[in-house]
Amino acid sequence: MSEPRTLLVVDDERNMRMVMQMALEEAGYRVLTAERGDDAVGLLRDPDLAVVLSDLKMPGLSGGELIARIQQERPEVPVIVITAYGSIRSAVECIQAGASDYLTKPFEPEELQFAVRSALRLHDLMRENRQLQARVSDAQRSARLVGEGPAMQRLREQIGQVAPYKTNILVTGESGTGKEAVARAIHETGPRADRPWVAINCSAIPRDLMESELFGYVKGAFTGAARSRLGRLEQADGGTLFLDEIGDLEPPLQAKLLRVLQEREFSPLGSDAIRRVDVRIIAATNRDLAQLVAEGQFREDLLYRLDVYNIRVPPLRERREDIPLLAAAFLDELRAEMGKPATGFTNEALSEMARHDWPGNVRELRNAVERSLLSCRDGRIQPEDLPDRVRRGAASNAASPAEEAPLDATGLDDWLAEAERRRIVQALEQTDGIQVQAARLLGISERSLWHRLKKLDIRVDRSVRG
Numbered sequence: 001m002s003e004p005r006t007l008l009v010v011d012d013e014r015n016m017r018m019v020m021q022m023a024l025e026e027a028g029y030r031v032l033t034a035e036r037g038d039d040a041v042g043l044l045r046d047p048d049l050a051v052v053l054s055d056l057k058m059p060g061l062s063g064g065e066l067i068a069r070i071q072q073e074r075p076e077v078p079v080i081v082i083t084a085y086g087s088i089r090s091a092v093e094c095i096q097a098g099a100s101d102y103l104t105k106p107f108e109p110e111e112l113q114f115a116v117r118s119a120l121r122l123h124d125l126m127r128e129n130r131q132l133q134a135r136v137s138d139a140q141r142s143a144r145l146v147g148e149g150p151a152m153q154r155l156r157e158q159i160g161q162v163a164p165y166k167t168n169i170l171v172t173g174e175s176g177t178g179k180e181a182v183a184r185a186i187h188e189t190g191p192r193a194d195r196p197w198v199a200i201n202c203s204a205i206p207r208d209l210m211e212s213e214l215f216g217y218v219k220g221a222f223t224g225a226a227r228s229r230l231g232r233l234e235q236a237d238g239g240t241l242f243l244d245e246i247g248d249l250e251p252p253l254q255a256k257l258l259r260v261l262q263e264r265e266f267s268p269l270g271s272d273a274i275r276r277v278d279v280r281i282i283a284a285t286n287r288d289l290a291q292l293v294a295e296g297q298f299r300e301d302l303l304y305r306l307d308v309y310n311i312r313v314p315p316l317r318e319r320r321e322d323i324p325l326l327a328a329a330f331l332d333e334l335r336a337e338m339g340k341p342a343t344g345f346t347n348e349a350l351s352e353m354a355r356h357d358w359p360g361n362v363r364e365l366r367n368a369v370e371r372s373l374l375s376c377r378d379g380r381i382q383p384e385d386l387p388d389r390v391r392r393g394a395a396s397n398a399a400s401p402a403e404e405a406p407l408d409a410t411g412l413d414d415w416l417a418e419a420e421r422r423r424i425v426q427a428l429e430q431t432d433g434i435q436v437q438a439a440r441l442l443g444i445s446e447r448s449l450w451h452r453l454k455k456l457d458i459r460v461d462r463s464v465r466g
Helices: 014-026 037-043 063-073 088-097 109-136 138-142 150-162 179-189 207-215 251-263 289-294 300-306 320-338 347-355 361-375 388-396 412-430 435-442 446-456
Strands: 006-010 030-034 049-055 079-083 101-104 169-172 197-201 240-244 280-285 309-312
Touching: 006 014, 006 037, 014 030, 014 109, 030 037, 037 049, 037 063, 049 063, 049 109, 063 079, 079 109, 101 109, 150 179, 150 309, 169 179, 179 197, 179 240, 179 280, 179 435, 207 251, 251 300, 289 300, 320 347, 320 361, 347 361, 347 388, 412 435, 412 446, 435 446
Parallel strands: 006 030, 006 049, 049 079, 079 101, 169 280, 169 309, 197 240, 240 280
Antiparallel strands: none
């Protein structure tokens, strides 16, 4: 017999709350209740929560604000709004706020149960869609931290060292090296993996909008603020806030961010109310923050708060041995997206790619693989399929015959398979053969790991054998 579905009823009227609870429990549902929107926030963490039924007009956190919170923390959970105002305007406001349906007081138990059944169907569809999206992005996630060289092994060690703790982290490195991928790996392998991940690019948002984007605002805070809005900081409560390009944050906002790091509290724009947050901050930059401090453009005390643990992501030119693995991972991802078959790269193409300096790093490599795949006609990517800038860079950095490492007779596919085998066996050994943990360490899904184990004929037990 399946477990009853879990619903949350939020209404400040005690009698209405009790009537709805009784009607829904009689229909076989598990019902949680809250008197206020503020009380409901903690109940959103229930992993079995499927539908929320909320009054629109409540003291404290309003129904509209609660809906916004649900959309950020539990977007797969539909909301049915209960309102005493049965006008068309009221209904439109509910839907605009993000509700999937609404009921007007008073209503019959049958109406309530019908609305809940419809919302449950929507919940199941949304969950299936999220699972499908997760499967589609497996290839992208697996390419995040691909590499077997010393630099990547050191990077994984650092991630493993710091992921279990709440420590603030500063990720540094050139543009395109994968700083956000490192930050996500820290989040996903730490204890906050099932909590919100929120990212904001400090250089991409106009200066006059950054404060409201980060801290949110209350209704009437400025012209056009028709309703309150949660900022990214509050959206990340309980999880991780990733601040990309932190060196571009304006000095006034640096002071406000410092307060958050010191006191774990802030005030939304237009409000004197103090709100507390539990959020881990991971910042990233391609700029020299110490130099910005010397120039008076960045607060020294903020740098100390952010740079508790520093992770430098190496540029691709410092880990050329990883280029074949990265190129193969991107090729797998792109040929699936583009529907264009390609079996791999010739040794000559890989040699030219290894000689290029890749000023755009991993991002440039992915673009080069995509461009090469479009040009490829013979099943395997040839040197002439590579972008001109890659071939010019390879020619200018061409090593002398004495310096260039000779290619042995091993085929590229065999070489890649052996490298993949070593990495998987290493991950299984580190996790004592527990495939769920090994898949997380590798940055792939458990299903993807299972297919690779089968393909590479790796047997798994408590002592892993390749």
